[in-house]
Amino acid sequence: MTRPAAEPRSAYQHFQAMPTRWNDNDVYGHVNNSVYYFFFDTIVNCWLIENDILEIGKSETIGLVVETGCNFFAPITYPDVVHGGLRVSKIGSSSVTYEIGLFANDDESCAAKGHFVHVYVDEKTRRPVKLSDEMREKLGHLQ
Amino acid sequence: MTRPAAEPRSAYQHFQAMPTRWNDNDVYGHVNNSVYYFFFDTIVNCWLIENDILEIGKSETIGLVVETGCNFFAPITYPDVVHGGLRVSKIGSSSVTYEIGLFANDDESCAAKGHFVHVYVDEKTRRPVKLSDEMREKLGHLQ
Amino acid sequence: MTRPAAEPRSAYQHFQAMPTRWNDNDVYGHVNNSVYYFFFDTIVNCWLIENDILEIGKSETIGLVVETGCNFFAPITYPDVVHGGLRVSKIGSSSVTYEIGLFANDDESCAAKGHFVHVYVDEKTRRPVKLSDEMREKLGHLQ
Amino acid sequence: MTRPAAEPRSAYQHFQAMPTRWNDNDVYGHVNNSVYYFFFDTIVNCWLIENDILEIGKSETIGLVVETGCNFFAPITYPDVVHGGLRVSKIGSSSVTYEIGLFANDDESCAAKGHFVHVYVDEKTRRPVKLSDEMREKLGHLQ
Numbered sequence: 001m002t003r004p005a006a007e008p009r010s011a012y013q014h015f016q017a018m019p020t021r022w023n024d025n026d027v028y029g030h031v032n033n034s035v036y037y038f039f040f041d042t043i044v045n046c047w048l049i050e051n052d053i054l055e056i057g058k059s060e061t062i063g064l065v066v067e068t069g070c071n072f073f074a075p076i077t078y079p080d081v082v083h084g085g086l087r088v089s090k091i092g093s094s095s096v097t098y099e100i101g102l103f104a105n106d107d108e109s110c111a112a113k114g115h116f117v118h119v120y121v122d123e124k125t126r127r128p129v130k131l132s133d134e135m136r137e138k139l140g141h142l143q
Numbered sequence: 144m145t146r147p148a149a150e151p152r153s154a155y156q157h158f159q160a161m162p163t164r165w166n167d168n169d170v171y172g173h174v175n176n177s178v179y180y181f182f183f184d185t186i187v188n189c190w191l192i193e194n195d196i197l198e199i200g201k202s203e204t205i206g207l208v209v210e211t212g213c214n215f216f217a218p219i220t221y222p223d224v225v226h227g228g229l230r231v232s233k234i235g236s237s238s239v240t241y242e243i244g245l246f247a248n249d250d251e252s253c254a255a256k257g258h259f260v261h262v263y264v265d266e267k268t269r270r271p272v273k274l275s276d277e278m279r280e281k282l283g284h285l286q
Numbered sequence: 287m288t289r290p291a292a293e294p295r296s297a298y299q300h301f302q303a304m305p306t307r308w309n310d311n312d313v314y315g316h317v318n319n320s321v322y323y324f325f326f327d328t329i330v331n332c333w334l335i336e337n338d339i340l341e342i343g344k345s346e347t348i349g350l351v352v353e354t355g356c357n358f359f360a361p362i363t364y365p366d367v368v369h370g371g372l373r374v375s376k377i378g379s380s381s382v383t384y385e386i387g388l389f390a391n392d393d394e395s396c397a398a399k400g401h402f403v404h405v406y407v408d409e410k411t412r413r414p415v416k417l418s419d420e421m422r423e424k425l426g427h428l429q
Numbered sequence: 430m431t432r433p434a435a436e437p438r439s440a441y442q443h444f445q446a447m448p449t450r451w452n453d454n455d456v457y458g459h460v461n462n463s464v465y466y467f468f469f470d471t472i473v474n475c476w477l478i479e480n481d482i483l484e485i486g487k488s489e490t491i492g493l494v495v496e497t498g499c500n501f502f503a504p505i506t507y508p509d510v511v512h513g514g515l516r517v518s519k520i521g522s523s524s525v526t527y528e529i530g531l532f533a534n535d536d537e538s539c540a541a542k543g544h545f546v547h548v549y550v551d552e553k554t555r556r557p558v559k560l561s562d563e564m565r566e567k568l569g570h571l572q
Contacts, residue, residue: 003496017162018162018164019160019161019162019185021161021181021182021184021185022181022184022185022188022189022312022318023181023184023185023309023312023318023320023321025199025312025313026308026309026311026312026313027311027312027313027315027485027486028491028493029199029200029313032308032309032470033466033470033494033497034309034463034464034466034467034469034470035309035463037462037463037466038164038165038166038463039164040463041164041165041166041461041462041463042162042164042165042166042221042222045165045221045222046165046222049222056168056172056220056221056456057172057456062457064457064501065462065501066500066501067432067498067499067500067501068462068498068499069496069497069498069499070496070497070498071495071496072493072494072495072496077199078185078188078199079185079188079189079192146353165455165461166452166455166461166463166464168455168456169451169452169454169455169456170342170343170454170455170456170458171348171350172456175327175451175452176323176327176351176354177320177321177323177324177326177327177452178320178452180319180320180323181320183320184318184319184320199313200313205314207314207358208319208358209289209357209358210289210355210356210357210358211319211355211356212353212354212355212356213353213354213355214352214353215350215351215352215353303448304448304450305446305447305448305471307447307467307468307470307471308467308470308471308474308475309467309470309471311485315485315486324450324451324452325450327450327451327452328448328450328451328452328507328508331451331507331508332451332508335508342454342458342506342507343458363485364471364474364485365471365474365475365478
């Protein structure tokens with residue numbers, strides 16, 4: 001198994017600043033690994049909301065997470081500001097694979113790199129639905 | 144029991160912006176009440192760090208929380224930006240009572256108002272220590 | 287201000303075991319104060335669900351939190367099992383004040399004591415509704 | 430890419446019960462994907478503590494997370510009890526790959542399956558250290 005390498009900011013299309021919180025740090029003095037996934041959820045869903053794809057509590061189509069993963073290269077701590085970089089690596093029939101790099105403060109190299117796979121489903125039946133052409137077009141800007 | 148009233152931004156001395164995260168929302172679609180206390184911890188400790196009172200992992204004196212409380216006036220949701228307002232209401236021999244107002248986005252009236260009592264202790268023995276004159280002077284700016 | 291005192295298990299009517307998690311500990315090696323409120327939420331809502339008062343996603347009446355508070359007497363850590371004790375101290379027209387003691391492992395004296403005020407509202411309009419006689423009767427068992 | 434399949438309880442060596450909490454549920458009414466990683470952290474570190482490999486705040490060797498990942502097969506919700514199953518899939522020179530299955534309540538098939546890679550480092554220098562023979566022997570029981 002080859003371990004993925006850290007990437008520069010230029011590898012990502014869209015950024016969002018997310019300050020860390022006191023309790024993100026665990027007893028080892030760094031942001032706990034699980035908290036990175038809160039950042040992934042936050043940046044992906046913010047992008048969906050800002051692009052009028054998701055309206056919480058109203059959208060008929062919602063994204064459910066079927067797979068996530070993360071490689072950790074360097075610690076992040078409180079009080080750092082995390083800059084999440086977002087790109088799309090794969091657009092399927094009803095699923096999208098997002099990739100996220102987390103950069104601490106002014107760092108040029110990411111502290112962690114993750115992926116996050118959403119399957120878009122009908123909010124009521126929770127069955128997969130095809131991505132709309134409009135959504136595909138918007139996602140294309142993150143590729 | 145008289146219920147406390149919401150306060151304006153002018154009631155607070157120091158502000159910090161803290162964006163909400165996807166998972167801060169609970170099933171009722173609003174930031175869960177417990178998460179407000181993460182904001183309290185974050186703004187108080189950030190202020191201590193920025194004012195050279197606390198250096199995580201190095202300070203000989205740390206603040207332990209002995210009492211907290213919060214009144215909730217209006218919902219906050221993801222993706223809002225919370226602006227925390229901080230002031231000091233009481234400086235004791237070894238304890239400090241902080242009061243925090245949380246304001247959603249551009250709101251003039253706080254969505255919640257809390258208090259947070261720190262007792263400052265020796266990091267090793269965890270016994271209370273007297274506040275230094277320097278710390279008292281800095282805390283005075285938040286009164 | 288007189289500081290509340292720790293209470294014994296006998297002061298509470300209903301108990302629930304809630305093990306701590308790795309990330310509940312903050313950099314000071316103890317469960318962070320905010321996490322105590324997750325325990326409050328968990329024990330109150332579990333009781334409501336077990337007593338057929340709340341069915342998440344289906345109930346027409348839901349409880350919104352308008353006030354919480356906690357006094358901290360002794361640290362809790364990971365990996366402890368927290369035993370939450372629950373009682374009702376006040377039943378209003380549409381509100382209920384719960385009091386919760388958190389006991390670490392086999393401790394007879396609580397590590398923290400909190401209160402938690404729910405206002406019951408219509409799920410759609412979020413306007414207060416009167417507590418039903420059935421709910422009052424069930425809550426009476428926690429007094 | 431072939432998607433991993435859900436596994437039965439018999440695929441795991443060691444189990445730990447971890448009840449869900451109210452705020453684990455996000456707005457879609459299920460335990461948020463990030464929370465699964467809190468369960469991974471909790472079960473791995475509990476096992477290390479119970480087997481006298483880790484003593485928080487005292488051990489000279491600690492485990493830092495360098496990679497995690499999870500596939501989600503079925504929802505978990507509050508108030509479910511999650512039964513985490515743990516096994517070891519790879520023991521390196523200074524790293525260990527744990528695999529975890531999360532089973533809701535009495536379910537025979539896991540709701541999610543994850544992996545969690547620890548590199549063991551010197552607590553002070555944070556440089557990798559070789560696993561001791563004693564630790565290897567204990568880890569062998571999870572293979």
